[in-house]
Amino acid sequence: MIGKTVLITGAAKRVGRSIARELHEAGANVVVHYRAAADTARLLVGEMNAARAGSALCLQADLLDRGALSALVEQAVAHFGRLDALVNNASSFFATPLGAIDEAAWTDLVGSNFKAPLFLTQAAAPHLRQARGAVVNITDIHAERPLAGYPLYCAAKAGLLGLTRALAVELAPEVRVNAVAPGPILWPDDAAFDEAFDEAARARIVDHTLLKHAGSPQDIARAVRFLFNDAPYVTGQVINVDGGRTTHL
Template sequence: MIGKTVLITGAAKRVGLSIVRELHAAGANIMVHYRTATEAAEALVAELNAGRPGSAVCQQADLLDIEALSMLVENTIAQFGRLDALVNNASTFYATRLGKIDLAAWDDLIGTNLKAPLFLTQAAAPHLKSAHGAVVNITDIHAERPLAGYPLYCAAKAGLLGLTRALAIEMAPEVRVNAVAPGPILWPDDSEFDENARDKIVAHTLLKRAGSPQDIARAVRFLLDDASYVTGQVINVDGGRSAHL
């Protein structure tokens, strides 16, 4: 990854933060995208540049604004002169009970989880092709095995999984496109999953424990840096939960 440039969406916190640190430690230059987490993004960039000056920059963008996606790519090229990899990590996640789903939820969940990755990848495609680069989408094990109470989120992630395979065809042979599907890694910030619900989910994994953001980050690094003959695939990083849901 030394000398390569990676654009990561939703990169200031949680899993995105771990992906940033993993790829930066491998030598990559990082464009840290964020929407509202200005303080966290700026602190992260300062931390990375303290260790390797000029290796990271952050950019605010609303991924639901299609024009902002092209600017995000253009600013990455302006800063680093190249774009070798894109990690579509940014996501929204919340329950949408059938009968109460509205267009605002549709626009948000489909927009962030499916529409934005498509249009951002499209904007980045010429640069990725010239670099013979790669794309990694962060999907979800519930893209294939839906979670009750979350039909719209699951549909959005299912779309992203299908998009991953479709883009692998469209961007071949120059660009590889794969996905990482997390299981129980980080719990949502809201109260949807109480301690009892969390215990049941973890008990249903084969490894009987929750994973860590670093597990996702290492899978992303593998797909970007050490999987030159892998494209159109999804790696479930879920402790075996999806093996017997």
């Protein structure tokens, strides 16, 4: 990816941070988007620029603000002169038991997991077409096999999975669009999840994978790198990085 520019949403921490580091190590110029984690984003960008001067930039935006999405793309292009790849990684996650779902939850979960990737990809499309670039959406294995207690999150991720295939049609033949669906990689930062899934429950989830161990953020990052670098004839597809969990859910 030497000389190419990639924009990664939610790249200041967790899986997004690993994706940013992986693609930077592959030679890409990296735009680290963040919403609130300014210090963490700046630290990451500082590390990248120390390794390779002028190779990283951090940009703040609230992805629920549609107007900020076009500005995010234009700032990235203005700085690096091009945009070759987009990773829609940023995601809200929290429980929404049926009967307690409200408009705020809808706006947050659907906004971050479905609406923002749609409008951000739309804004980036002219630049991606020009570069004959690619998009990778980070979905979830629960997009196809819902997790009890999280119907709205699962539906939003299912929307993103469908959007991945639809955008692959819309942006062909210039731009490839694929998805990576994590399984048990990092446990969510969600109090309701912690309450519902104690250590024993988490152990059962891991034991249900064919490989009998949890994955790492680097597993997701390497899958993203593969789709950008080594899969020129792959589009409209989803790779489940889940240790085989979905094989027999």
